[in-house]
Amino acid sequence: MRDPLQLALQDLKARVFANVVLAPRTHVRIGGPAEWLVEPLTESAVQQLVRVCRELGRPLRVLGGGSNLLIDDAGVRGVVMELGALNRVVRDGDRLTAGAGTSLPTLLRGARESGLAGLEILTGIPAQVGGAVAMNAGTRDGETFDLLASLTVVEPTGELRVLGRPDFAPRYRDGGLAGRICVHATFDLQPDDPKRIYQRFRDSLERRNATQPVTERSVGCVFRNPGEDSAGRLIERAGCKLMRVGGIQVSGRHANYFVNDGTGTCAEFLKLVELVRDRVRREFGVELELEVVRWTAG
Numbered sequence: 001m002r003d004p005l006q007l008a009l010q011d012l013k014a015r016v017f018a019n020v021v022l023a024p025r026t027h028v029r030i031g032g033p034a035e036w037l038v039e040p041l042t043e044s045a046v047q048q049l050v051r052v053c054r055e056l057g058r059p060l061r062v063l064g065g066g067s068n069l070l071i072d073d074a075g076v077r078g079v080v081m082e083l084g085a086l087n088r089v090v091r092d093g094d095r096l097t098a099g100a101g102t103s104l105p106t107l108l109r110g111a112r113e114s115g116l117a118g119l120e121i122l123t124g125i126p127a128q129v130g131g132a133v134a135m136n137a138g139t140r141d142g143e144t145f146d147l148l149a150s151l152t153v154v155e156p157t158g159e160l161r162v163l164g165r166p167d168f169a170p171r172y173r174d175g176g177l178a179g180r181i182c183v184h185a186t187f188d189l190q191p192d193d194p195k196r197i198y199q200r201f202r203d204s205l206e207r208r209n210a211t212q213p214v215t216e217r218s219v220g221c222v223f224r225n226p227g228e229d230s231a232g233r234l235i236e237r238a239g240c241k242l243m244r245v246g247g248i249q250v251s252g253r254h255a256n257y258f259v260n261d262g263t264g265t266c267a268e269f270l271k272l273v274e275l276v277r278d279r280v281r282r283e284f285g286v287e288l289e290l291e292v293v294r295w296t297a298g
């Protein structure tokens with residue numbers, strides 16, 4: 001008998017694929033197959049997909065740029081939704097509205113070229129707009145929610161809703177979406193000379209390139225910074241730099257980055273997480289918390 005989920009997916013305005021290995025869709029190149037990978041072509045297809053999964057009791061996850069995800073080697077059951085087709089950017093005065101699947105670097109370039117400043121605080125973050133919102137991605141210059149005027153989300157019930165600033169509940173590296181799916185976001189920017197915007201962008205890119213292993217496969221920062229302290233500094237001072245498990249190693253450039261030499265697995269990554277946590281706990285009595293989002297099989 002055909003799976004009712006498979007039948008329902010046929011009716012969606014979406015591209016649907018079965019049994020797709022997720023590793024190539026993540027920055028760290030780790031992760032087994034998704035039972036179903038669905039790429040909705042419209043926001044209403046996102047709503048429909050949310051309703052179908054809810055009615056059938058099947059797990060639904062959203063994959064953004066895959067830059068902050070650690071996915072099990074065994075993969076995940078149910079549906080992984082990819083929003084790359086929702087990538088339209090519209091300007092209205094000093095505001096830009098971008099689909100959740102828009103790549104952040106592309107949005108930054110567009111804003112810069114059209115003389116809109118602000119987004120350069122997010123320079124070098126390899127996210128999609130939806131993922132940057134979900135994680136409240138940021139740098140020492142500011143975070144995503146500093147720039148947001150409104151958000152359009154799909155509720156867990158499938159309803160479309162617009163959230164304004166009073167509805168926002170962002171925290172450090174957490175946009176507080178609480179199970180909602182961001183389908184587009186509106187950013188409030190300021191007019192400025194493209195040359196000046198470009199200079200700020202170049203400066204932060206140079207700073208990043210000098211201190212982070214930006215060209216290697218990673219998930220960005222593995223652990224949250226504990227309070228005012230820096231997780232990277234604690235890991236380095238606990239002597240963990242260059243510690244390795246299989247294909248995964250603590251970066252020599254920035255100790256809160258673990259890099260994959262191309263052969264690493266999720267199991268090895270997690271083993272290294274535990275070794276580093278243990279050392280930091282023993283040295284400083286600090287319990288490091290994961291910043292990277294884990295997708296476990298099931």
Ligand SMILES: Cc1cc2nc3c(=O)[nH]c(=O)nc-3n(C[C@H](O)[C@H](O)[C@H](O)COP(=O)(O)OP(=O)(O)OC[C@H]3O[C@@H](n4cnc5c(N)ncnc54)[C@H](O)[C@@H]3O)c2cc1C
Nearest residue numbers: 064065066067068127128130131132134135137138182220
């Ligand atoms: C080299 C490198 C540098 C990095 N530098 C930084 C940095 O400076 N600052 C920083 O904050 N982070 C940084 N990161 C981490 C990462 O880029 C951010 O966390 C980013 O916000 C993740 O976005 P994404 O689109 O890749 O999301 P994913 O990694 O695909 O997903 C992350 C989470 O967001 C959820 N999500 C994705 N899209 C949506 C959506 N549309 N609606 C609801 N939920 C969604 C996913 O389900 C998942 O829970 C870096 C990562 C790398 C690899």
